[in-house]
Amino acid sequence: PSIVYVQPDGSRQTITADVGSTVMATAMAHGVPGIVAECGGSAMCATCHVYVDEGSLAGLPPVSEVEDAMLASAASERRDNSRLSCQLVLAPGMETLVVNIPERQV
Ligand code: FES
Numbered sequence: 001p002s003i004v005y006v007q008p009d010g011s012r013q014t015i016t017a018d019v020g021s022t023v024m025a026t027a028m029a030h031g032v033p034g035i036v037a038e039c040g041g042s043a044m045c046a047t048c049h050v051y052v053d054e055g056s057l058a059g060l061p062p063v064s065e066v067e068d069a070m071l072a073s074a075a076s077e078r079r080d081n082s083r084l085s086c087q088l089v090l091a092p093g094m095e096t097l098v099v100n101i102p103e104r105q106v
Contacts, residue, residue: 001094005032006053008103017090023099024048024086034101041086043067047105048085049074053098057081060088076102 003026005013017026027035027048036047043066052060060083063071067084074082085099 001090002096003027003090004053004096004098005034006098006100007034008101019090019092019094021090022086023050023088023090023097024084026090027085032101034105035085036105037086038106039086043070043084043087046070046074046084049076049102049105050083050085050088050099051079051102052081052083052088053100054081056097056099059091059094063087074102075104075106 001017003015003017003023013032015026015030024035024037024041028037038047039045067087071078071082
């Protein structure tokens with residue numbers, strides 16, 4: 001699958017990701033700016049917040065209770081398409097996932 005990271009200024013970076021990896025880990029491995037991931041992927045920090053593009057929402061795992069609670073304390077406004085990118089695991093069959101990086105994470 002490939003992930004398109006869209007920065008707040010509209011610039012885009014497309015990265016080929018491994019099945020089983022996450023949107024957060026792929027960003028960290030490729031130095032994508034704007035994803036901080038202070039807790040390292042444990043759904044404990046909300047600094048990996050992204051807005052998933054409407055066209056990419058289908059096929060994502062549901063928001064868990066822990067994720068839901070963390071999203072409530074995200075630094076940028078929470079929206080209907082807000083997710084913690086460390087909880088977005090790339091499944092087989094996924095093609096392109098477009099995520100928008102919020103203005104700030106802390
Ligand atoms: Fe901390 Fe995702 S990396 S919640």
